[in-house]
Amino acid sequence: MNVEAHTKQIAHQVRNRYLGLCDIIVLAVAAYLSYVLRLEGLDLGIFWPGFLLFMAIVLIVTPMIFWRAGVYSRYWRYASVEELLLLAGAVTASATLVGGITMLGNLFLPGYPAIPRSIPLIFLMLALAATAGPRLAVRLLAGHANRAAANPNTREVRVLIMGAGDAGSMIVRELHNNPQLGMRVVGFLDDDPAKQRVQIRRVSVLGTRHDIGRVVQEQRVGCVIIAMPTAPGKVIREIVSVCEHMGVQTKIIPGIYELLGGTVSVNQLRNVEIEDLLRRETVRTDTAAINALVNGKCVLVTGAGGSIGSELCRQALLCNPRHLILLGHGENSIFEIDNELRRLLAKMGRLAGQGDAPQITALIADIRFADHMRTIFEQHRPEIVFHAAAHKHVPLMELNPAEAITNNVMGTRNLVDASLAAGVEHFVMVSTDKAVNPTSVMGASKRVAELLVRSAAERSGKVYVAVRFGNVLGSRGSVVLTFKQQIASGGPVTVTHPDMVRYFMTIPEAVQLVLQAATLGRGGEIFMLDMGEPVKILDLAHDIIELSGLQVGRDIDVVFTGVRPGEKLFEELFLAEENYEPTRHEKIAIVGNASRIAPPNLDGVTLALEKAAHEHDRNAILSGLRALVPEYQTAAETSNDTGHVARRTGADHVAGPTRSRPARRPISLEVGEKA
Secondary structure, three states: OOHHHHHHHHHHHHHHHHHHHHHHHHHHHHHHHHHHHHHOOOOOHHHHHHHHHHHHHHHHHHHHHHHHHOHHHOOHHHOOHHHHHHHHHHHHHHHHHHHHHHHHHHHHOOOOOOOOOOHHHHHHHHHHHHHHHHHHHHHHHHHHHHHHHOOOOOOOEEEEEEOOOHHHHHHHHHHHHOHHHOEEEEEEEOOOHHHOOOEEOOEEEOOOHHHHHHHHHHHOOOEEEEOOOOOOHHHHHHHHHHHHHHOOEEEEOOOHHHHOOOOOOHHHOEEOOHHHHOOOOOOOOOHHHHHHHHOOOEEEEEOOOOHHHHHHHHHHHHOOOOEEEEEEOOHHHHHHHHHHHHHHHHHOOOOOOOOOOOEEEEEEOOOOOHHHHHHHHHHHOOOEEEEOOOOOOHHHHHHOHHHHHHHHHHHHHHHHHHHHHHOOOEEEEEOOHHHOOOOOHHHHHHHHHHHHHHHHHHHHOOEEEEEEOOEEEOOOOOHHHHHHHHHHOOOOEEEOOOOOEEOEEEHHHHHHHHHHHHHHOOOOOEEEEOOOOOEEHHHHHHHHHHHOOOOEOOOEOEEEOOOOOOOOOOOOOOOOOOOEEEOOOOOEEEEOOHHHHOOOOHHHHHHHHHHHHHOOOHHHHHHHHHHHOOOOOOHHHHHHHHOOOHHHOOOOEEEOOOOOOOOOOOOOOOOOOOO
16 A cells, blocks of 8 residues: 555544544434433433433444444545435434333333433434534535635636436536536536436536537537447437537547446546447346356457457456466567456456466467467366457458468367367357458458358357457457548548448447357357448548548548458348347347358368468469358459449549538348348
């Protein structure tokens, strides 16, 4: 404990000692006033002996109950309803016990001084007021001290809070407790009709989100805080758009996946980011089922240093595995996630190697080496494997098809074989929507990996499954990060095609659903996550530019560069031959007939693919992929069949100042619809 924290603890203990001494005085006064009110006079006459005995019992019993109930361990500077309820319960228990003692004394002890039966009830009300008074005074004086300490020269910003729920209420409390921030809350806005024209923490609800413009003008608002952690991106976009039009700054608290059960405080306020505009409705997960799957097990994560792999490690660690193995090829990324998880354990007060804390092992290994994988699995005997390691960049894999095969296909085969040999019960492969009607080597290689996992499940009867989903925001190489880097360097922002659309999820949301899908698997399923509505990449570029405080055309240009090799204008979620079935989770579906699509010659063609990859024979690789994935078409074939060619894009076309922003429109994809 540092010196500052130790000093605060001592000051806290001293304050509670003062409150304890104050309790002795006010309880004695409350006992006396109980008799005064009962007898309607200051002179107690023949009741003096009974009063002295009653007061003695009160002064012995009440402090003991306060101590046992934790009243003296609370920090009354930040007292809330919880502390007042605790105090009320302790006073009630004390008055009840004192009343019981006096009643038993009256009944069974000869010569016991008479104590009127109504005295304990009167004492209860007076004692509650008497003990609560000094504590509320501490709370009020602390607030006054905070306001007095605020810099009078700080320019006060008038704040409007969007959302009058728990998060909004806590933000008001935090701002009231931190006047040095110079932010004064002038009102709430909330769409709930029941909250209209009411006050929350002495702050009025002034209307709904549709009244932002009016309230901003009437109240001279300088900042709008969006306190809606579960609101979908559509609502956030609407609020931000109005605030931008009004010239008002916007702040936001993190979404539910960022909070992960934490409390909301003013320290978590941040600027609105693109993830907020694309936020989807909160996904309910069966945390009990996920904990039951992972708790006490040995869990191995491949690609543990990557975006999805590292988040899998974080969330798996919270489920208390016996042993968490971080396997990856890049030493720097594994080093970073290993240190991060150990810091997380330390923060949780559970250092590795102590008690039942999870053991963490970091391994640098390449999944393309089958012998190394078998050795690792024989040594550590994992019970659950999450396979997130993969080459995922479409244009790069078009240029390096052998790498896609050796890593995505052969690496998956090596892991599946090692898992079967080691008796792994649960194997979950992270796949992609690019495996559906693939036009890229990367997508086709992931489709073959799905077939390998399905084949292993069929042979073993074990829970080996694959989970498909689309792009994740903030992942390495993400278009969002690319746009931010381009803006930071002064532009232009490059978009391949004005009609390019993609599905997006946040990394924590995707991982939550991957873990959930693992609990639903029975063996051989391919799960597809509900990706919501696709997003136009051009809209995404405009949003990021505007959130950076810039304007398209005036500050930053948008340049169309042409569809890259292997890319489609939009991704599909299901093959034409596949049907899908719902699961008990509303956001996860099963590709029902995926097993019947697997070719009978899977092993033979896979070996031929491996040979072609080792020889860097591009034509043989493409032929092997077509043999296993008949729907696979190269970029040239797709251009000839569908007309979605790069030349339609008009390479190096610039979206200049006169270009109007295209309206957002949801794009509905029917099952099997071709790009």
